Amino acid sequence: MENNTVVKVHYHGYFADTKEVFDSSLSEGREPLTFLVGHGQMIPGFEAEVLGAEVGEKRTFTLEPERAYGHRDENQFADLPFADFPEGIEVGMNFQAEMSGRPIMFTITSIDEEAGNVTCDANHPMAGKTLTFDVEIVSVRDASEEEIAHKHVHGDGGHHH
Ligand code: ZN
Numbered sequence: 001m002e003n004n005t006v007v008k009v010h011y012h013g014y015f016a017d018t019k020e021v022f023d024s025s026l027s028e029g030r031e032p033l034t035f036l037v038g039h040g041q042m043i044p045g046f047e048a049e050v051l052g053a054e055v056g057e058k059r060t061f062t063l064e065p066e067r068a069y070g071h072r073d074e075n076q077f078a079d080l081p082f083a084d085f086p087e088g089i090e091v092g093m094n095f096q097a098e099m100s101g102r103p104i105m106f107t108i109t110s111i112d113e114e115a116g117n118v119t120c121d122a123n124h125p126m127a128g129k130t131l132t133f134d135v136e137i138v139s140v141r142d143a144s145e146e147e148i149a150h151k152h153v154h155g156d157g158g159h160h161h
Helices: 044-050 145-150
Strands: 005-015 021-024 033-036 058-063 077-081 094-099 102-112 117-121 131-142
Touching: 044 058, 044 131, 077 102
Parallel strands: none
Antiparallel strands: 005 021, 005 033, 005 131, 058 131, 077 117, 094 102, 102 117
């Protein structure tokens, strides 16, 4: 596989330290992951590590945060008014908000109802984690000109439009 090919992979992702699985295309009912190589669809290290692999090839690699979801930033915490949230919020819930026109995912880390304050963490939930992937290349095909222009996959496993 090279840039501007459409690749299907099965993958099994787990935290390097705890071995806890965070995502797997081998879970029941899941399809292989399909992506267009070379257009930033994947975290940076993932593509780099499977580049050049042949169909049927299996690779295992570990990505430090800088090649995965980045490091945690302790300035990414924000206190928001309790009144702005819907009823029944709990610690650990995720909310999406818009910040400078970009969607940001928040995780609630603490709730102080009396002070009217909700503390939220806007770090990516995978930030700061070192991730190990077992990957198997299922198929590779050339991308169409249209797919390259759109920077995503069309048809099976991709966009239908
Ligand atoms: Zn398209």
